[in-house]
Amino acid sequence: MSAPATSPTSMVDVALVGYGPTGVALANMLGLYGVSVAIFEREAEPAHLPRAVHFDGEVMRIFQSMGLAEALTPHVHISKGIKYFNTAGQLLLQRKPAHEIGLHGWANNFLFHQPDLEHVLRQGVARFPAIRTYLCQDVVDVSDAGDHVELRTRDTISGVEATHQARWVVGCDGGRSMVRQAIGPHFEDFGLHQLWLVVDVLLSREIDLPDATVQICDPSRPITCVRGTGRRRRWEIMVMPGDDPQTIDQPDTVWKLLSPWLTPQDGQLVRRALYTFHSLIAEKWRKNRLLIAGDSAHQTPPFLGQGLCAGIRDAANLGWKLARVVNGAPESLLDTYQSERHAHIRAFIQEAVRLGSIIQTTDPQVAAARDQAMLRTGPEEMVNLSPPLGPGLHHGGAVAGTILAQPRLSSGQLLDDAIGKGFALIGDVPLDPHLAARVADICADLVVIADGALTPWLKDAGARWIVLRPDRYVFGTSNRPDELEELLGSLSVALETRRQQHALQA
Numbered sequence: 001m002s003a004p005a006t007s008p009t010s011m012v013d014v015a016l017v018g019y020g021p022t023g024v025a026l027a028n029m030l031g032l033y034g035v036s037v038a039i040f041e042r043e044a045e046p047a048h049l050p051r052a053v054h055f056d057g058e059v060m061r062i063f064q065s066m067g068l069a070e071a072l073t074p075h076v077h078i079s080k081g082i083k084y085f086n087t088a089g090q091l092l093l094q095r096k097p098a099h100e101i102g103l104h105g106w107a108n109n110f111l112f113h114q115p116d117l118e119h120v121l122r123q124g125v126a127r128f129p130a131i132r133t134y135l136c137q138d139v140v141d142v143s144d145a146g147d148h149v150e151l152r153t154r155d156t157i158s159g160v161e162a163t164h165q166a167r168w169v170v171g172c173d174g175g176r177s178m179v180r181q182a183i184g185p186h187f188e189d190f191g192l193h194q195l196w197l198v199v200d201v202l203l204s205r206e207i208d209l210p211d212a213t214v215q216i217c218d219p220s221r222p223i224t225c226v227r228g229t230g231r232r233r234r235w236e237i238m239v240m241p242g243d244d245p246q247t248i249d250q251p252d253t254v255w256k257l258l259s260p261w262l263t264p265q266d267g268q269l270v271r272r273a274l275y276t277f278h279s280l281i282a283e284k285w286r287k288n289r290l291l292i293a294g295d296s297a298h299q300t301p302p303f304l305g306q307g308l309c310a311g312i313r314d315a316a317n318l319g320w321k322l323a324r325v326v327n328g329a330p331e332s333l334l335d336t337y338q339s340e341r342h343a344h345i346r347a348f349i350q351e352a353v354r355l356g357s358i359i360q361t362t363d364p365q366v367a368a369a370r371d372q373a374m375l376r377t378g379p380e381e382m383v384n385l386s387p388p389l390g391p392g393l394h395h396g397g398a399v400a401g402t403i404l405a406q407p408r409l410s411s412g413q414l415l416d417d418a419i420g421k422g423f424a425l426i427g428d429v430p431l432d433p434h435l436a437a438r439v440a441d442i443c444a445d446l447v448v449i450a451d452g453a454l455t456p457w458l459k460d461a462g463a464r465w466i467v468l469r470p471d472r473y474v475f476g477t478s479n480r481p482d483e484l485e486e487l488l489g490s491l492s493v494a495l496e497t498r499r500q501q502h503a504l505q506a
Contacts, residue, residue: 012036012132013326015151015166017139017179019043021052021114022294022311023172024121028066029319031128032421035326038164039131042138042156046118049271050200053111053228054079054305055312056384057104061406061472062316064106065416068124075116077229079109080211082382084358086367087218092374093358095382097212105406105414108384109305113229137162142169142182142290149289168322170291172311175278177296183287190279192301192353194360195239199254200271203231207266215303215359219367222359225261233267236302238360239274249274277301279353281346285338293318297338298345303355304385306348317341320421320470329495336392340401343390351385393469395476395490399461403473409451416472419447423475423491424468425484428455435481442488467491 014030016023019041030037060076063069084093095109102108125131134153140161141152151164171179209227216223224236237257239248247253249272255264278299285297294311318337325333358374361367374380386403394401406415415426424447431439431448439446446467458464463477465484475491478484 011148011165011167012038013167014038014322015040015149015164015169017142017151017169017171018173018177018294018296019122019133019135020047020172020174020294020311021118021121021308022296022315023170024118024125025062025066025312025315026170026172026293026319027128027131028068028121028124029315030323031125031131032066033320033323033327034128034130035323036130037128037132038166039125039133040137040139040151040153040164041133041135044136044156046115046122048115050228050232050234051114052117052308053114053226053234055110055112055309056305057098057102057106057108057110058386058403059309059312060106060110061104061416062312064414065316065421065470065472066121066124068120069106071120071123072112072117075120075229076110076112078107079111079213080227082213082215083210084215084217086371087220088371090371090375091379092217092371093215093355093380093382102384103386103403103405105408105416111226111228113232114308116229139173139178142179144288144290167326168289168291170293170318170322171296172292172294173296175295175299177292179290180282180292180296183290183292184282184284186283187280188283190281190349190353192277192279192356194277194301194356195245196275196277197237197239197248197254197257198271198273198275199235199237199258199269200228201233201235201258201262201267202270203233203262203267205266206231207262209233209261217359217361217367217370219362219364222362224359231267232270235261240362245274277356279349281342281349285342286334291318291334291337297341298349300345300349301352301356303359304348304352306352310345310348313344314341316471324495333393333495340389340392344387347385347387389473393494394474395467395487397461397463397474397477399463399466399474400476401473403471404461404466404468405457406472407453407457409449410453415449415454418449419468422447422470424449425465425488426450426454426458426468427465428452428458435484438481438485439488442485443492446488 013036016039079098081097082095098107098109136156137153143150149169154161171177214225222238226234281298293314321333389401426449430450464479466477467475469475476487478487
């Protein structure tokens with residue numbers, strides 16, 4: 001629901017600053033739990049230009065949990081893979097096409113047009129009457145008042161200022177986040193800061209270009225070529241010493257750089273933008289009632305295609321925790337957000353930096369040594385990362401803190417659709433009546449799934465039962481009834497489950 005630009009909010013549970021992909025994803029997650037939300041966005045409408053172009057199977061699974069995967073499917077296509085070539089055209093590294101169903105019940109990798117994605121996600125938010133959007137509103141100050149936060153906004157058209165109140169505020173306001181500044185401005189820096197020219201082209205006709213994403217590891221000019229949806233194509237061109245940043249993005253220069261593939265008659269330049277690819281993680285993601293997510297919390301170079309994915313994972317991790325806290329769980333639950341996500345995104349950023357070092361090599365001798373080393377063993381195979389969470393709300397065992405695969409149940413239904421939005425206990429045979437009664441007494445809002453189709457997953461986990469969190473990461477496993485009771489008891493204490501049952505079920 002869109003609100004008048006100058007209409008003040010009453011107290012809401014959560015205010016979101018920024019309505020890009022991370023903000024709109026978090027709004028959908030909070031909406032599923034009935035949390036009241038106010039969204040403040042300085043722009044009047046979604047960005048109409050492409051930015052992110054890739055998300056992976058876990059992110060599609062998160063969209064599934066929002067009830068939006070079906071609406072998104074017509075707007076995406078399955079990735080045809082990635083190929084890294086040296087100057088001689090030799091294959092150094094590759095990720096195979098994502099034709100098969102992967103770990104998450106979806107293809108492993110998708111390409112998309114960001115305006116289409118944001119349109120579908122905003123339509124999703126419109127389902128929830130407790131969410132109001134305030135467009136053309138620049139949040140100029142946030143002030144922690146103890147039991148709530150006060151936000152001061154300025155209308156970007158009229159200049160009129162207003163004050164709003166929220167119990168919690170999440171900054172999804174990008175790399176220059178005002179909310180992050182209020183929390184603390186310091187970063188962990190992984191050392192990659194490189195200027196690139198990003199060019200998006202809408203082809204006017206079909207042209208014989210690679211279906212796979214191609215990384216050209218040429219020390220004289222590293223270049224990336226990406227096939228988007230429809231006739232959309234992207235080139236990422238590294239800015240080299242001697243290039244003039246003031247003119248390199250001008251049409252004449254851009255068409256010269258694209259001349260190995262296209263002429264001006266072959267398409268339209270949709271976007272030309274200079275970006276410095278960063279590799280950063282904010283030191284603090286929470287200060288009292290202020291939190292950050294997405295690019296406000298971390299920035300990754302694009303070589304792994306994980307920038308948008310990281311923000312969506314933030315939303316999946318934080319959304320259910322905020323909803324629990326709003327409904328009575330200890331505020332300390334929110335401290336597990338950074339501790340879990342920091343370690344996870346760190347693994348992705350480190351891998352993206354490694355891949356960047358392969359493509360961004362500009363010393364011919366270093367490039368030659370790189371080629372020799374990589375060709376000696378044959379093309380390296382890229383696989384989707386699935387690192388465990390850092391320390392947080394998970395309880396012992398080898399698979400605790402890892403994400404569980406999404407199988408289809410015997411009925412043909414995907415596991416997550418059967419579970420819904422809460423915690424779940426899964427096994428392959430029904431609980432005996434006594435144990436079922438004990439489970440219900442300890443944790444009554446737990447969904448119990450017993451299905452023989454889950455046997456392979458349980459066997460891989462070395463467990464008789466698995467307790468899953470709402471984000472489908474494993475809380476813990478057990479093999480004996482007493483272990484299960486102890487596991488669920490620790491979960492109940494951590495979440496104060498009994499006190500929340502009525503609120504969450506409502």
